[in-house]
């Protein structure tokens with residue numbers, strides 16, 4: 299039996315991962331974590347009876363304990379997540395949103411042989427250091443993000459040989475505002491922005507998709523995961539989200555990874571790698587995957603795409619501040635404290651305020667991330 303811990307089991311990726319492991323043979327759940335949704339965490343825990351759980355506070359622990367039908371160990375607070383990643387396990391799935399996953403990830407790398415990573419903010423803020431740690435400890439790090447899972451599988455076809463690669467392309471759905479007149483963006487509400495055309499995801503990533511920030515974060519994620527130059531990572535809009543990533547080889551082949559937009563495929567691949575295990579989630583017939591149109595992104599209407607890539611290229615403090623400022627701005631937009639267009643303006647103001655800082659270690663990155671998040675939203 300391979301033991302598995304899921305950080306963030308109550309979220310979109312977490313719940314889909316549980317769907318996957320209901321049918322994958324040989325996986326046994328050892329631990330789960332939740333943050334606000336104790337009713338769902340209790341339901342999951344009662345179904346799978348993992349011996350370890352983690353929750354953010356004593357109040358949440360009490361709430362959870364009242365709903366459990368068995369007696370697991372329940373870790374509490376930020377330290378609780380760290381304790382959860384130190385229990386013996388074969389596989390860790392990191393499905394927490396935001397840089398809250400950074401400390402647990404850093405603790406997990408030396409201990410856990412196989413990490414499936416859905417969280418992208420950690421790689422954006424600290425990808426250089428994380429990848430050095432992964433190399434040092436020989437950790438198997440498999441992306442869950444659909445585009446990166448697709449790219450990983452295309453790269454396997456050329457044995458990850460950099461000399462074989464001309465460039466790679468990540469596809470973007472374009473989000474709910476693809477093709478919309480940018481002069482109407484000021485009236486966009488959180489409800490409009492949360493309506494993703496193809497994917498059913500958590501709130502933060504849905505807003506990131508609407509601003510196209512998500513694709514910018516993914517370019518940085520791909521740069522770190524695969525050691526690719528920023529200029530060799532292209533982005534196209536592909537509204538149907540059928541082709542997830544493409545790799546053009548130096549000898550003129552274009553390898554594409556295709557499939558119905560369903561996160562359970564990349565989750566299953568990341569958990570079972572290097573094996574391939576039959577899935578009950580049926581692919582669509584090719585005749586239903588036929589609309590393969592691709593477009594250039596509108597970089598004027600969605601300036602966060604290029605700002606993300608620029609911050610990724612500059613490195614150091616820039617992606618840390620950029621990412622933390624985006625987490626702040628998205629939360630404020632969701633709470634209706636700022637407009638859709640303010641998201642970009644807020645990030646630029648945070649970058650101006652904090653870009654003279656320096657980060658060298660994980661602790662520097664965590665401290666700066668916290669400082670940005672604690673700074674009153676600049677106006």
Ligand SMILES: NC(=O)c1ccc[n+]([C@@H]2O[C@H](COP(=O)([O-])OP(=O)(O)OC[C@H]3O[C@@H](n4cnc5c(N)ncnc54)[C@H](OP(=O)(O)O)[C@@H]3O)[C@@H](O)[C@H]2O)c1
Nearest residue numbers: 306308309310311333334335394395398416417418499500
């Ligand atoms: N959803 C997708 O299809 C998708 C695709 C590709 C990549 N990703 C990436 O995967 C990550 C998770 O996305 P998601 O859509 O699954 O997000 P989500 O639905 O919002 O779920 C986030 C999970 O993290 C927990 N959480 C939230 N804040 C936390 C904190 N401060 N400390 C500890 N746990 C916390 C949540 O607990 P509660 O729910 O109990 O509050 C939940 O379990 C993100 O980085 C996202 O970019 C997601």
